[in-house]
Amino acid sequence: xxxxxxxxxxLLLIGCLILTCCHTKSFAQKKAKSSNNEVLEEEISRNxxxxxxxxxxxxxxxxxxxxxxGVKVGLEYTLWxxxxxxxxxxxxxxxxxxxxxxxxxxxxxxxxxxxxxxxHTGTFLNFEVGYRKYKNKNKKSSRAHRIxxxxxxxxxxxxxxxxxxxxLKWNGDDFVRxxxxxxxxxxxxxxxxxxxxxxxxxQTHSWHVRPVIFLEIPYGTLGLLxxxxxxxxxxPL
Amino acid sequence: MNxxxxxxxxxxxxxxxxxxxxxxxxxxxxxxxxEAVSDLYHLEHExxxxxxxxxxxxxxxxxxxxxHGGPGGNAKIYNDVVLRMxxxxxxxxxxxxxxxxxxxNSKGRFSPNKLNLEQMIEDTDxxxxxxxxxxxxxxxxxxxxxxxxxYLGNAYLATGNNQEKIAGWIDxxxxxxxxxxxxxxxxxxxxxxxxQINEGSNQRVLxxxxxxxxxxTEVNGISLQQFSEINRYAYVAEGLATTDGLIEIANxxxxxxxxxxxxxxxxxxxxxxEATNSVMIQGTGNLMNQIINRPLGEExxxxxxxxxxxxxxxxxxxxxxxxxxxxxxIGTPGHQKSLAIFGSSGHSPMLxxxxxxxxxxxxFIELYK
Numbered sequence: 001x002x003x004x005x006x007x008x009x010x011l012l013l014i015g016c017l018i019l020t021c022c023h024t025k026s027f028a029q030k031k032a033k034s035s036n037n038e039v040l041e042e043e044i045s046r047n048x049x050x051x052x053x054x055x056x057x058x059x060x061x062x063x064x065x066x067x068x069x070g071v072k073v074g075l076e077y078t079l080w081x082x083x084x085x086x087x088x089x090x091x092x093x094x095x096x097x098x099x100x101x102x103x104x105x106x107x108x109x110x111x112x113x114x115x116x117x118x119x120h121t122g123t124f125l126n127f128e129v130g131y132r133k134y135k136n137k138n139k140k141s142s143r144a145h146r147i148x149x150x151x152x153x154x155x156x157x158x159x160x161x162x163x164x165x166x167x168l169k170w171n172g173d174d175f176v177r178x179x180x181x182x183x184x185x186x187x188x189x190x191x192x193x194x195x196x197x198x199x200x201x202x203q204t205h206s207w208h209v210r211p212v213i214f215l216e217i218p219y220g221t222l223g224l225l226x227x228x229x230x231x232x233x234x235x236p237l
Numbered sequence: 238m239n240x241x242x243x244x245x246x247x248x249x250x251x252x253x254x255x256x257x258x259x260x261x262x263x264x265x266x267x268x269x270x271x272e273a274v275s276d277l278y279h280l281e282h283e284x285x286x287x288x289x290x291x292x293x294x295x296x297x298x299x300x301x302x303x304x305h306g307g308p309g310g311n312a313k314i315y316n317d318v319v320l321r322m323x324x325x326x327x328x329x330x331x332x333x334x335x336x337x338x339x340x341x342n343s344k345g346r347f348s349p350n351k352l353n354l355e356q357m358i359e360d361t362d363x364x365x366x367x368x369x370x371x372x373x374x375x376x377x378x379x380x381x382x383x384x385x386x387x388y389l390g391n392a393y394l395a396t397g398n399n400q401e402k403i404a405g406w407i408d409x410x411x412x413x414x415x416x417x418x419x420x421x422x423x424x425x426x427x428x429x430x431x432x433q434i435n436e437g438s439n440q441r442v443l444x445x446x447x448x449x450x451x452x453x454t455e456v457n458g459i460s461l462q463q464f465s466e467i468n469r470y471a472y473v474a475e476g477l478a479t480t481d482g483l484i485e486i487a488n489x490x491x492x493x494x495x496x497x498x499x500x501x502x503x504x505x506x507x508x509x510x511e512a513t514n515s516v517m518i519q520g521t522g523n524l525m526n527q528i529i530n531r532p533l534g535e536e537x538x539x540x541x542x543x544x545x546x547x548x549x550x551x552x553x554x555x556x557x558x559x560x561x562x563x564x565x566x567i568g569t570p571g572h573q574k575s576l577a578i579f580g581s582s583g584h585s586p587m588l589x590x591x592x593x594x595x596x597x598x599x600x601f602i603e604l605y606k
Contacts (some may be wrong), residue, residue, distance in 0.1 A: 064507070065502070067502050067503055116505070116507065117503065117504065117505060118277055118290075118504065118505035119288075119342055119505040119507060120344070161344065163279045163286055163288075163344070164277060164279075165276070165277030165278050165279055165288070166276075166277070166278050166279070167278070167279040167280075167281055167286070168278060168279070168280060168281065168367055168370075168371075169280075169281040169282065170282065170363055170366070170367075174370075175366070175367060175370045175371075178281055180279050180281065180286065182286070182344070182345065182346065184346075218346045219344070219345075219346055219513075220339050220344075220345065220346060220347065220513070220514060220517045221339070221346075221347065221348065221349045221352065221517050221521055222513070222517055224509070224510060224513050225509055225513065226509065227509065
């Protein structure tokens with residue numbers, strides 16, 4: 001009688017598991033394919049990520065800490081966009097739903113200012129390039145407007161601070177007042193997330209939260225790392 | 238263009254605009270004379286932008302300029318954390334909290350070559366001149382240096398005619414000779430570690446570690462690495478001495494903690510700037526290498542103004558032996574100089590024993606203002 005070794009038994013078991021999984025998946029796909037075409041189109045339409053144009057206005061809070069006031073305004077332009085839809089089977093409800101995914105690459109020009117009490121007011125102009133991924137896989141039609149997105153952005157800009165209080169400089173004879181300002185270059189990185197309300201009634205805006213870090217170079221004998229939070233809306237123009 | 242904004246969004250936008258209006262409303266007061274003043278200056282000098290906060294009773298015409306520790310510490314800590322020193326002082330006098338170059342909230346950009354003792358002395362002189370320029374030549378100005386601030390104060394006063402601008406010198410656990418500081422710190426740690434082990438301290442395992450370290454350590458000459466090791470063990474020893482009850486714990490009332498949190502969240506603090514500044518000044522190494530190899534020794538004899546040395550008995554960082562040496566070395570007449578050692582204090586007696594500390598400090602200022 002032929003006897004199996006432990007290794008052969010283990011391989012057999014893994015093979016059985018893979019076959020079972022493949023069968024389950026093909027069953028689900030078959031179920032999806034068997035549905036009515038009209039329903040599918042409706043599903044795709046419902047969860048589609050709409051395109052409101054390439055240009056968006058962004059405005060919101062920007063500050064070193066959430067307790068310090070600040071504002072950031074910018075214009076964003078979509079350079080590239082790719083949409084993809086898939087039909088998925090919702091086993092529990094025995095129905096299909098559409099899963100939409102859109103990827104975009106964008107560039108933006110921004111200006112911002114924030115206020116750090118009794119310290120300084122920081123301002124900057126920057127240019128950024130980013131990648132954003134939208135997802136909409138809501139199964140319930142009542143939640144179809146909840147398009148989520150994640151984004152990363154890198155940028156470069158010019159930063160300038162204005163010191164608070166009275167800034168004085170010795171000119172050799174006397175102390176004279178100066179503006180108390182210095183400029184620096186500003187590499188920038190941000191990772192954010194948000195929601196697009198494009199499908200909610202007539203609204204076309206989205207909100208986002210983006211923690212960012214940026215460098216002030218040169219500073220002291222090296223450079224200074226800043227961290228900040230951005231929160232705001234964007235509207236298609 | 239299709240923009241729909243609901244009421245909540247409109248309200249938030251209004252708040253943002255209100256915030257924006259604050260952005261450029263920095264106060265522009267100068268030399269305010271009053272009993273509860275808070276003036277903010279920045280001194281722009283040799284690439285550095287250094288904040289100076291003047292708070293308290295400027296009408297008294299008596300000013301105390303704080304030289305903070307470090308190098309790379311910050312002055313605001315003496316205002317926000319050491320409230321039992323800052324509040325009584327500000328009630329009667331004006332206190333100037335100055336963040337030194339590459340310290341605290343200082344900004345600017347400069348070459349690493351600017352991080353040296355001569356530049357620090359020049360900066361100190363600029364701050365002194367600025368205060369006299371803004372509040373009048375007739376102000377009576379005291380220097381209060383803590384730890385590294387003690388070294389800077391001693392070096393400043395021993396340079397040129399600087400001491401003529403100063404009414405009195407208060408040295409709190411300040412260093413003037415790093416080799417002496419390390420040797421005395423090593424000896425004090427060994428002595429107290431042995432004492433605590435023999436008395437059966439609950440921390441005897443850690444005390445034993447300190448004893449082993451100090452038994453093995455021999456201070457001959459100066460090295461930055463040995464200085465860092467002794468300094469690290471000194472702070473560990475201070476923590477153990479506090480746990481064993483040798484040093485009084487700095488108690489904070491709820492209102493003090495609230496004020497500290499409030500200042501941290503809404504005030505001028507920026508922990509990232511403070512940490513970066515500290516890393517820059519310590520990491521560059523220029524200043525540290527210079528000062529640890531430059532005992533002020535004979536230069537101390539040039540100091541002839543009234544001087545008060547305030548020390549913690551269990552200061553393992555800058556031991557009382559350093560204060561005793563400074564007292565003996567300065568040229569101030571005997572009746573105008575004194576050393577007080579606080580029996581239940583470590584490196585910061587103003588925190589550990591604020592009441593006797595303040596009593597001596599105010600008595601000294603009243604005598605020489």
